[in-house]
Amino acid sequence: MAAGFAQWGNDLYSGKRSYNIVGHRNRWFLFSGALVALAVTFLLARGLNSGIEFRGGSQFLVSNVSNTSQQIATDAVIGVERAAVPLVSLVGGNSVRVQAGDLTADQVTAVRSALASGYGVATSDVTSTFIGPSWGADVTQKALRGLVIFLVLVAIVMTLYFRDWRMAVAALVALGHDLILTVGVYAAVGFEVTPAGVIGLLTILGYSIYDTVVVFDKVRENTAGVADQKRHTYAELANLALNQTLVRSINTSVVALLPVAAILFIGSFLLGAGTLRDIALALFVGMIAGTFSSIFIATPLQVALRARERGIAEHTTAVLQRRVAADVAVTASGVPAAITVSAAPLHAGGHLGTAAQPKRKKRRSPGNPKR
């Protein structure tokens, strides 16, 4: 399998095999647009099930318990409200504190009696109060402010590094796409949103931009001298870069996804590590979206933006015209022209620097200049 994969990688690199992603960009834009629309629909229709940390909720204190197992409390709350993610902890030596978000008055009564019977104590030993959010509006506000400043800085840094604001715009659009999809999956699955999930979302943010930068760096490398040649258009070179980094993208996302997938599928579904599942879900969805968007959204969008640029547009027209002329010429001689974009299309070779030159074995001592 690996040999076949390596062969595939070779073909992608050399241009022998090529997926025309940039050329079919409208198809991918449409596809992602539909996904985003679906995510937004879910978001609007079902909304997010925000956890106790964001909205506050009910807190139960079971006193005088002899058995301090946390599982009893979890079962008692889930027996009343399936979607709840109760936070259970022991307080002092013989009390159990149970926090659960968003319970109706009836449910609170039900949980109280369930807790009392579960721990074998009188109902009067179970008290309930309302607690406020620990992740209050001020935390969210600060996080959002940090986010906005970060995005502005990223836009500036990317513009400076790539010397092209379009790459920054494309990267941010791809990032937005990833975040919306992740949040949409949250809404669709109906998992409770906890701070851990929000952290997961922030992680996605870093990962998405990271992945896009890696792909863009290859695009930058391939298109560095685009105006100096007349063989290939900007779009073709960008597409070649995509194909050449495809193996990297697949390997990276598999390596990054394996631990996350293990936690999500083995951890939460088989072993029952319920509290890890929301962060694992956010990471799983977000990483797939991040890899997808850096290939199918960011680069095509960046090409679409660049194609409007005057220099690039003129260059593209010139290349195509030249190709048509050549085609006519070649067809006249009876041989069809094959237009493939091949590896390292622009520079047949580069100077490797003086380090690559043969070294003289013995050097004259530096103190003795030539006489």
Add this chain to the structure above:
Amino acid sequence: MRTLVVLAIAIAALFGTIVAGTQFSKATLVPKLALDLEGGTQIILTPVLDTGATVSDTTITEAIRIMRQRVDSSGVSEAQITSQGGRNIVVGIPGKPDQATLDLVRKSAQMRFRAVLGVAAPDAKSTTATPSASATATAKPSAGATPTAKPSAVATPTAAPTTQSTDLPAKPTSASDPAYLTPGLMAVFDGLDCTKPENRRGGGADDPARPLVACDPTGTQKFLLGPVELEGKDLSSADSGLKMGPNGVVTNEWVVNLQFTGAGAKKFGAITTRMKPATPPFNQFGIVLDGLVISAPAVNEPITNGQAEISGGNITRTSAATLANQLSFGALPLTFSVQSEEQISATLGAEQLQRGLLAGLIGLVLVVIYSMLQYRTLGLVTVASLVIAGTITYGLITLLSWTQGYRLSLPGVAGIIVSIGITADSFIVFFERVRDELREGRTLLAAIEQGWERARRTILAADGVNFLAAVVLYFLGVGGVRGFAYTLGLTTIVDLVVVFTFTQPVLRLLARTPFFAEGHKFSGLDPNQLVSAGARYRGRGQVARPALAGAAPQVADDGPRLTIAERRAAAARAQAAADGNDAADAGSASSKGSDN
């Protein structure tokens, strides 16, 4: 090679420091865990209120916000702060909090500057009842406006015992005007006994518009103070440090440096200008924190640059840091008392964490298997690099949990798991670039050289963006966001360190071994597997061509793409064919030049 040795020494030093720390200090060999993983202490704080008074939601929210800022600025411990039942505040702190931490969340830290009108020995002068405030407070019905002056203040045992009189002088000209010293106030002043500890507990709910009598925290003096002239909100920042001596020499004394805002600096300048010529004690101003005079310096010269420092007394390193921290984020709108302080267990059971870690471990094994499949022996380099990265991360986290009070929470663990992907990506980018160079037909050493140059740029750019995210979120976020940002920044740096000082040198070393240099089938760098697509220059004028079916010499047929060499070769071939000499094309470098 040298970098590898340096790296080994650095790792040894890291763990040596930790081991030394466990011997001589309170470091531990495992990182400390946060509230959600380890549990800690739950403190329930109740606002100190007069009977019948209520507290609004906004006040509680504001108090929580300030507490959170104070806790966050003292480290990355990720305390959890919530309101309970609309009036109590529940603070969850990992581990066992010390007095400084308790003060951080509990003290209201209302700082006010008042002019000193009188100083006296701490004991009560007359034998009249100590809380004579109640007696004088009833003298005027307007007492209702000042909660502390109400007689009920005496009934509440936790209420501030410092007192104020309500009879105001006719028309004071300034805050230092002796006209404030009305008989009523003097009676209160005389009655205050600062030798009793209950009178030195502080409160902070005094009326800023009225004079105040207050003790100092040690009970050595009592003060009669004018109305408030400067408040905590006139401060722009506060930090702690060692006092600078007259010649710029650092002394051994801890101080809190205050920086006033523009308006505050102006007011402070006016106060000090007014006080300079005055006779003692009118040339002193008292810095009142929560109803206690923590310092009452005399003015030697007007201070107009808006900088002041609090020194003297019993300020230690910890208390200076705590006070600076409290002042920086403003006063709590309420004073709180501790209602209960109990141990709580982790909200995430140990079982759950173990399951999660087990699942993560399975994932790691899968990563190892996958990289071996993809990169053969080279996969081992990936695995070794990940192990090194893991070791360094573990060491750093342990070190930081000792020195910085960092605690690993569930989001932190998640950040580390994701970092596996980002760290591994650096290697993958590097390996793929090396393979690309091999495909172009370079020798292994040259391919590593060139591939590293290109990969380095990409890795730096991508990691730079990640680090930027970490820095911004760390400085602007609070609570869990900060913990996450901390981990992200840490792992990003570790990634760079490992790729630069381990992976790259190791690959260079390996490239010298015959196994890799000759491109063994299982080395992951087998040129024959990588260059099937085009011709490869083997050196010494020889070109290796892939053994493809029908490997007839590829006569370039797409007119415009012919290179000069190709054109010449084609011409030569045509010539040869015309001459009827078939052997001409053997060994000629007529490969399709544009393919490599």
